[in-house]
Amino acid sequence: MPPSASSAAASDSLAAYPWLPDIGPVDAAAAERTRAYLDTLTKPPGSLGRLEALAIQLSAITGSARPRVDSPAVVVFAADHGVAAEGVSAFPQEVTAQMVANFVQQGAAINVFARQLGARVDVVDVGVASPRPLPGATDARVRSGTANMLHHDAMPLDDARQAMQAGMAAVERAVQAGANGLIVGDMGIANTTASSAMLAALLGVPAAQVVGAGTGIDSTQQAHKAAVIERALANRQANPDDPLEVLCKLGGLEIAAMAGAYLAAAAHRVPAVVDGFIATVAALTACRMAPALCDYLVFGHRSAEPGHVLALEALAAQPLLALEMRLGEGSGAALAYPLLQAAAAMLSDMATFSQARVSGKAP
Numbered sequence: 001m002p003p004s005a006s007s008a009a010a011s012d013s014l015a016a017y018p019w020l021p022d023i024g025p026v027d028a029a030a031a032e033r034t035r036a037y038l039d040t041l042t043k044p045p046g047s048l049g050r051l052e053a054l055a056i057q058l059s060a061i062t063g064s065a066r067p068r069v070d071s072p073a074v075v076v077f078a079a080d081h082g083v084a085a086e087g088v089s090a091f092p093q094e095v096t097a098q099m100v101a102n103f104v105q106q107g108a109a110i111n112v113f114a115r116q117l118g119a120r121v122d123v124v125d126v127g128v129a130s131p132r133p134l135p136g137a138t139d140a141r142v143r144s145g146t147a148n149m150l151h152h153d154a155m156p157l158d159d160a161r162q163a164m165q166a167g168m169a170a171v172e173r174a175v176q177a178g179a180n181g182l183i184v185g186d187m188g189i190a191n192t193t194a195s196s197a198m199l200a201a202l203l204g205v206p207a208a209q210v211v212g213a214g215t216g217i218d219s220t221q222q223a224h225k226a227a228v229i230e231r232a233l234a235n236r237q238a239n240p241d242d243p244l245e246v247l248c249k250l251g252g253l254e255i256a257a258m259a260g261a262y263l264a265a266a267a268h269r270v271p272a273v274v275d276g277f278i279a280t281v282a283a284l285t286a287c288r289m290a291p292a293l294c295d296y297l298v299f300g301h302r303s304a305e306p307g308h309v310l311a312l313e314a315l316a317a318q319p320l321l322a323l324e325m326r327l328g329e330g331s332g333a334a335l336a337y338p339l340l341q342a343a344a345a346m347l348s349d350m351a352t353f354s355q356a357r358v359s360g361k362a363p
């Protein structure tokens with residue numbers, strides 16, 4: 001298919017989904033004002049480096065000269081994956097539900113980092129494979145896990161839409177409760193397989209190039225994981241120009257919910273911090289659906305999962321941190337969040353040259 005025909009197919013499929021929120025461009029005038037204001041603050045121009053770029057982005061997102069990000073919300077979406085049956089993770093599927101209980105009991109890494117930010121963690125079950133609702137989690141279960149992508153499409157379109165809407169609804173709740181920043185996380189055993197398959201399909205690269213250790217599989221198991229993904233890609237034949245089709249055939253319910261959450265945050269002009277590999281694949285999918293979204297996202301960290309670099313490159317994204325982490329849950333996004341707060345505080349609290357009577361640059 002020639003490029004023009006394939007992009008027409010992609011936008012046709014988008015037109016069929018009016019349930020996606022409308023996202024306008026970021027506020028370029030507010031960004032420009034902040035860019036100029038930064039040079040009036042008592043520091044050599046540009047000396048706060050990427051923190052200055054972050055401050056400009058926060059103004060662009062919020063439209064405010066003094067953006068506020070003092071009240072973040074953390075939302076962790078959990079779901080299971082049929083492809084876990086192929087032995088692609090170091091851990092069994094029941095860990096997804098067990099970790100949801102751990103989130104509810106405040107014991108996971110994301111709970112610890114959220115506490116440091118004074119943020120609440122909303123754990124949303126969009127598709128955990130457990131017989132009963134999970135106590136303490138928000139029940140938005142669309143279905144009990146995806147189908148095994150090796151043999152079936154992971155989910156039908158209607159389930160992907162419902163999961164994306166669950167993501168949007170979680171952001172609505174957070175924004176109504178006063179959140180002005182969003183940290184989105186994932187929990188789902190085998191979701192590095194789903195994300196790797198989606199990324200290989202979206203970028204047209206071999207699975208071996210994106211596959212990594214996930215929860216800690218060795219190199220032999222990684223070769224098996226790549227082979228499973230290659231067979232799934234061949235069986236599913238997802239159209240790389242149709243991100244929703246890629247999501248339905250190869251993705252996961254929590255990945256769909258994360259994509260919906262980013263879109264809803266942008267529609268509210270609330271900065272969302274993207275976490276690691278899984279989160280970035282969700283963000284890439286959402287950005288392919290609504291390209292205006294990309295300017296609203298802050299990339300928190302670079303995960304040790306090898307596919308993450310490719311996903312970040314596809315978004316021309318520069319993550320704030322690189323701590324060799326490979327956890328998910330929103331943990332890297334939460335650790336990066338204080339940098340957003342520092343950028344905002346720089347704009348609201350620093351003295352200007354004239355206020356502090358400091359001489360400007362020599363002529």
Ligand SMILES: Cc1cc2ncn([C@H]3O[C@H](COP(=O)(O)O)[C@@H](O)[C@H]3O)c2cc1C
Nearest residue numbers: 089091186187188189190191192214215328
């Ligand atoms: C105890 C535990 C806590 C986690 N928290 C996040 N993940 C992360 O690991 C999983 C993805 O890796 P894979 O594709 O190899 O299964 C996801 O659940 C992800 O959120 C965890 C995994 C485990 C085992």
Ligand SMILES: O=C(O)c1cccnc1
Nearest residue numbers: 276277278303326327328
């Ligand atoms: O970077 C991630 O999001 C990640 C990597 C490995 C396992 N779970 C999550």
